[in-house]
Amino acid sequence: MVTTRWWRQLIVISVLTSLVIASVQGATTDSEPGRPRQDFIAPLPGSYTLEVIQRAPSGKVLDVDGRVYPLDQYMTGKITLLSFIYTYCVDPVGCPLAFQTFIGLRERLSATPNVARQVRFVSLSFDPTNDTPTAMKLYAGQFSDASNTLRWHFLTTRSVAELKPILDDFGQDVSVQVDTGGRPIRLYNHMLKIFLIDTNGRVREIYTTAFLLPDVLFNDIQTLIMEEQGKR
Amino acid sequence: MRNMSGDDMKTTHRRGPWTISLVLVSFFSAPVGVIADETCNSPYLASLIKGQEDFIHVWTLGVEGVGDGSDKLVTVDVNPKSARYGKVVDFVSVKGRGEAHHMGFTDDRKYLWAGRLDDNNIFVFDVGTNPAKPKLVRTISDIAQKSGYVGPHTFYAMPGRMLVGTLSNAKDGSGTTGLVVYNNKGDYVAKYAMPTTTIGGVQGDGYGYDVAINPQKNAMLTSSFTGHKNYMTELGQLINNPEAMKRFGNTMVLWDFKAMKAQKVFNTPGAPLEIRWSLKEGDNWAITASALTSKLWLVKQDSGGQWQAKDVATIGDPAKTPLPVDISIAADGKSLWVNTFMDGKTRLFDLSNPEAPKQVYEKETGKQVNMISQSWDGKRVYITSSLLANWDKKGADNEQFLKLYSWDGKELKEQWTIDFIKEKLGRAHHMKLTAKPTKNAALHAESQSVAASR
Numbered sequence: 286m287v288t289t290r291w292w293r294q295l296i297v298i299s300v301l302t303s304l305v306i307a308s309v310q311g312a313t314t315d316s317e318p319g320r321p322r323q324d325f326i327a328p329l330p331g332s333y334t335l336e337v338i339q340r341a342p343s344g345k346v347l348d349v350d351g352r353v354y355p356l357d358q359y360m361t362g363k364i365t366l367l368s369f370i371y372t373y374c375v376d377p378v379g380c381p382l383a384f385q386t387f388i389g390l391r392e393r394l395s396a397t398p399n400v401a402r403q404v405r406f407v408s409l410s411f412d413p414t415n416d417t418p419t420a421m422k423l424y425a426g427q428f429s430d431a432s433n434t435l436r437w438h439f440l441t442t443r444s445v446a447e448l449k450p451i452l453d454d455f456g457q458d459v460s461v462q463v464d465t466g467g468r469p470i471r472l473y474n475h476m477l478k479i480f481l482i483d484t485n486g487r488v489r490e491i492y493t494t495a496f497l498l499p500d501v502l503f504n505d506i507q508t509l510i511m512e513e514q515g516k517r
Numbered sequence: 518m519r520n521m522s523g524d525d526m527k528t529t530h531r532r533g534p535w536t537i538s539l540v541l542v543s544f545f546s547a548p549v550g551v552i553a554d555e556t557c558n559s560p561y562l563a564s565l566i567k568g569q570e571d572f573i574h575v576w577t578l579g580v581e582g583v584g585d586g587s588d589k590l591v592t593v594d595v596n597p598k599s600a601r602y603g604k605v606v607d608f609v610s611v612k613g614r615g616e617a618h619h620m621g622f623t624d625d626r627k628y629l630w631a632g633r634l635d636d637n638n639i640f641v642f643d644v645g646t647n648p649a650k651p652k653l654v655r656t657i658s659d660i661a662q663k664s665g666y667v668g669p670h671t672f673y674a675m676p677g678r679m680l681v682g683t684l685s686n687a688k689d690g691s692g693t694t695g696l697v698v699y700n701n702k703g704d705y706v707a708k709y710a711m712p713t714t715t716i717g718g719v720q721g722d723g724y725g726y727d728v729a730i731n732p733q734k735n736a737m738l739t740s741s742f743t744g745h746k747n748y749m750t751e752l753g754q755l756i757n758n759p760e761a762m763k764r765f766g767n768t769m770v771l772w773d774f775k776a777m778k779a780q781k782v783f784n785t786p787g788a789p790l791e792i793r794w795s796l797k798e799g800d801n802w803a804i805t806a807s808a809l810t811s812k813l814w815l816v817k818q819d820s821g822g823q824w825q826a827k828d829v830a831t832i833g834d835p836a837k838t839p840l841p842v843d844i845s846i847a848a849d850g851k852s853l854w855v856n857t858f859m860d861g862k863t864r865l866f867d868l869s870n871p872e873a874p875k876q877v878y879e880k881e882t883g884k885q886v887n888m889i890s891q892s893w894d895g896k897r898v899y900i901t902s903s904l905l906a907n908w909d910k911k912g913a914d915n916e917q918f919l920k921l922y923s924w925d926g927k928e929l930k931e932q933w934t935i936d937f938i939k940e941k942l943g944r945a946h947h948m949k950l951t952a953k954p955t956k957n958a959a960l961h962a963e964s965q966s967v968a969a970s971r
Contacts (some may be wrong), residue, residue, distance in 0.1 A: 322733040333776035336707040338677060339700050456677050456701045458625045476625050491677035493624060495732045501775060
């Protein structure tokens with residue numbers, strides 16, 4: 286069991302290292318199969334409306350220090366970008382793509398601290414069994430530092446029983462691959478979805494792989510910020 | 518009321534020849550069609566089936582005196598390795614008859630939304646849990662109340678929601694209509710009117726039909742058909758009513774998809790129907806067929822990046838009004854199947870040069886044919902027969918079937934036919950393919966197992 290835990294930690298470190306290297310090397314390229322392409326100029330922020338798709342669900346989550354918080358705390362008060370991940374996911378158009386996208390956006394948004402303070406990122410694990418708060422902390426590294434202008438929260442849950450209603454309410458599908466004997470293995474099948482949530486906890490956009498275009502995400506966030514400013 | 522601007526007048530004038538030719542043809546013909554194949558699904562859809570499909574689901578119109586007489590979702594086993602290959606393995610009847618028409622998967626491919634053009638009900642079937650036995654899980658009945666639009670036609674998956682293209686409106690039953698968005702839970706989200714103003718020099722007619730999105734171009738195309746009054750009218754009456762025959766769509770619209778704003782209206786006379794984007798990497802074009810003018814229309818970016826539409830080929834002899842009703846594009850964008858309802862023919866066009874498609878093959882595949890869907894590898898071609906309950910042919914020509922053909926690059930060879938009347942099912946219309954789920958465990962089972970092993 287100890288060996289297994291060590292092996293998992295190694296995978297987490299390897300995945301994280303590859304993600305950071307990839308992010309440093311730049312965004313996705315056109316030649317990468319399955320990666321989204323953007324052959325257009327994204328509509329200007331505020332030139333369109335993001336409709337209210339649904340309310341973000343409620344529930345309970347654990348932060349990287351193992352403290353229990355209501356999910357609402359991470360779904361309201363700021364503009365939130367949420368993705369479901371698991372720390373050892375290696376599907377190039379799955380969690381790593383979400384991670385890369387978040388890193389790129391974080392850099393762009395952080396260029397304007399006043400904007401960055403109005404935004405938060407949330408990465409919530411599919412796997413409460415393996416992705417303990419400690420594992421999430423390891424995965425998050427410096428990205429989860431409370432001193433960062435743009436806060437990025439790496440969350441997990443106490444159990445599948447607490448996670449599943451959240452997944453179901455968001456409409457995030459997930460299943461676990463099984464071996465030839467029908468036993469679950471450590472890989473999840475899921476459709477990549479990133480949720481943009483307004484300050485009132487309402488889902489305003491959902492991005493799947495074909496639609497995960499950084500310029501569009503950036504302008505959508507700006508659009509919601511402008512909407513907030515218009516209320517003041 | 519439509520704005521009769523100069524552009525609209527010009528459009529009206531162009532209707533003349535095809536209107537006349539339609540009246541001259543048999544009463545047993547009809548415009549319109551529908552479709553569904555792997556190459557026509559929303560690019561937002563998960564897990565396109567690129568291998569062997571296991572099941573085909575046929576949204577079937579109930580016929581009085583045939584079986585239970587109700588509309589139903591019919592499931593056929595289409596895996597050649599199955600003992601029940603080519604057999605109906607299940608059907609789910611829904612209450613009554615409401616002009617069952619088209620279907621579309623949700624983005625996760627777990628649910629199939631199926632619409633009815635007359636009573637506006639949308640039925641949501643769970644096809645993900647066990648595609649051999651779909652289960653009705655929800656009925657959405659508020660589209661007219663929420664949006665004012667009726668005739669839910671096209672169901673196009675967007676992330677976490679469904680874009681519904683409609684055909685008409687609740688106020689006057691004309692073709693003025695719009696797009697409606699629901700979330701995947703079945704809650705109304707938004708609506709968008711089809712343009713009725715002049716955009717890019719062309720008058721929008723406000724009509725709707727199909728929807729197709731190219732996410733990398735942020736381009737959405739819509740086409741146009743006709744309203745509830747027309748599509749629910751007996752075909753014989755319709756073609757003898759010159760005023761009614763003027764009320765067909767003559768435009769396509771290019772939208773800024775992100776902003777959901779119309780950018781350009783194209784003049785594409787004669788009820789342009791199904792729209793298919795080329796799925797080949799780097800291609801920047803879509804194609805459609807206009808039912809009443811029997812043309813193939815190409816919508817493509819010009820050298821300046823501007824979108825243009827032009828007719829690039831004729832389908833059969835337009836003077837005989839063959840009525841192209843459905844198309845199916847190859848996964849590599851190199852060829853296009855076209856079904857023409859009137860003459861019951863299935864035609865293949867070479868699209869190697871989309872600016873000049875050439876017909877390379879044709880075969881009569883039924884007395885009346887409507888929908889056509891090909892497998893991702895192009896080796897299997899499925900065909901159904903029904904257009905609309907009031908527009909299908911009469912008597913012996915009113916064949917109702919699902920047929921599978923194999924395609925070897927030279928010849929369509931019939932593999933099997935299911936007679937939907939003999940099987941007491943009804944009128945076979947739209948098709949969607951599914952595959953058995955891969956061997957995955959549900960999340961709760963995994964949790965228990967892992968917990969036990971620790």
